Amino acid sequence: MGTQNMISNVFKKYLAIGLVGITVTDRYGGVCPIRGSSMSPTFNPSVGSFTDDYVFLEKFCLDKYKFSHGDVVIFSDPTNYKERCVKRIVAMEGDYISNVGGVVKVPEGHCWVEGDNSASSFDSRSFGPIPLGLIHGRVTHIVWPPQRIRKIDRRIPQEGLA
Amino acid sequence: MSLFQRWAYIVKEALDKSFSVAKFFCAIHVTNTYLFSTAMVQGPSMLPTFNLNGEIVLLDRISTRYGKVGPGDVIIVRSPETPRKVVTKRIIGMEGDTITYIVDPTNSDRTETIVVPKGHVWVEGDNIYNTYDSRNFGPVPYGLLQGKVFWKIWPTSAFGSIGRRPQIGDPAFKVVEQ
Numbered sequence: 397m398g399t400q401n402m403i404s405n406v407f408k409k410y411l412a413i414g415l416v417g418i419t420v421t422d423r424y425g426g427v428c429p430i431r432g433s434s435m436s437p438t439f440n441p442s443v444g445s446f447t448d449d450y451v452f453l454e455k456f457c458l459d460k461y462k463f464s465h466g467d468v469v470i471f472s473d474p475t476n477y478k479e480r481c482v483k484r485i486v487a488m489e490g491d492y493i494s495n496v497g498g499v500v501k502v503p504e505g506h507c508w509v510e511g512d513n514s515a516s517s518f519d520s521r522s523f524g525p526i527p528l529g530l531i532h533g534r535v536t537h538i539v540w541p542p543q544r545i546r547k548i549d550r551r552i553p554q555e556g557l558a
Numbered sequence: 559m560s561l562f563q564r565w566a567y568i569v570k571e572a573l574d575k576s577f578s579v580a581k582f583f584c585a586i587h588v589t590n591t592y593l594f595s596t597a598m599v600q601g602p603s604m605l606p607t608f609n610l611n612g613e614i615v616l617l618d619r620i621s622t623r624y625g626k627v628g629p630g631d632v633i634i635v636r637s638p639e640t641p642r643k644v645v646t647k648r649i650i651g652m653e654g655d656t657i658t659y660i661v662d663p664t665n666s667d668r669t670e671t672i673v674v675p676k677g678h679v680w681v682e683g684d685n686i687y688n689t690y691d692s693r694n695f696g697p698v699p700y701g702l703l704q705g706k707v708f709w710k711i712w713p714t715s716a717f718g719s720i721g722r723r724p725q726i727g728d729p730a731f732k733v734v735e736q
Contacts, residue, residue: 461642476677529636529702
C-alpha cells in the first residue's frame, strides 16, 4: 500500500511539473536548438561543429503581433507546417523589396524573411512573403554553448530595400 | 504555538493553495492548446452552417496538429492579413488539388482554376456571396490552421455535430477532383 501511494505521489508531482512547464514554454518563452547554417554567422558560425546553438525564444510579442525590421523570428515553414525555420525579418507590410523577379510589395499582415547567410538559405526569396500568424516567437539570446552566450542584435540590413 | 510558527504555517498554506490554483490554470491552458477548446462563431460568411448571431462551438486541436483534416471540414484559421483575428471557413482543397472557383459570384459567372501550392489549403466560406476567403487572399499556409470545428454547443436548439461535407450542389463546394 505504501509503495502504491508513493508512486502515485511521484506521478502527481511530475504531472504538475509537466503542466507548468508546457504552459510557461507556450505562453512566455523557452529554449530551443538551431540547426543548419542558414543563419550563419549569427548562429552556428563554424561549419561542422559538434554543438548547435541553443537560443532563448520569447513569446510576449505574440500578444499583439508587433515585430520590427531586423528581428530574428522562428516560424513554421509555409510549405511544410511540421518544420520550423529561423530567419531575420527584412521587410514588414507595405515595404517594397527587390527580388529576383523584380520589386515586390509586401502585402498586409505579412513580412519578408531572409537568412543571414544568403548563399545557403531557403527563405522568402523562394516562397515569398509569409503571414505574421505563422511566427512562433522572437529570438533574443543565445544561451548555449557558454562561450557564445550573447544578446541577438536587431540588425537592419541595408541592401535589398528598395 | 509561537507567533513565528503560526506565521510560517499561514505562509506555507498560502503557497500550497496558490500553487494548486496555478496548476489548475496550467491544466486549462494545456487542454485548450493541445486537446480541444471552445470558440465563438459570428458573422454572415458561414451561413447557413452557422447563424448570424453567433454560436459557440467545440474545436478539436488534435486533427490539425497531425494533418488529419481534409476537404469539407470546417476549420478555424488565423487570418493571413490580420494575425490577431481568427476566422471560420470550410476547407475546399488541400495541397495539389485543382480548384475552380467563381471570382465574383454577385456579378458574373467568370471562373478561375488554380492548383493549391505545396503546404497550403484553399478555404472558403459557405455563403459565397458574403465572405472574405481564399478567393480574396489566396491559399493559406497549413500552419495557420488552429483547429477543426466538430460540435455546436450553444444555442441549445442548434446542439449537435457538424457534417463533414456540405450537401451535393452546395455553391461553396466546387472541387474538381483529378
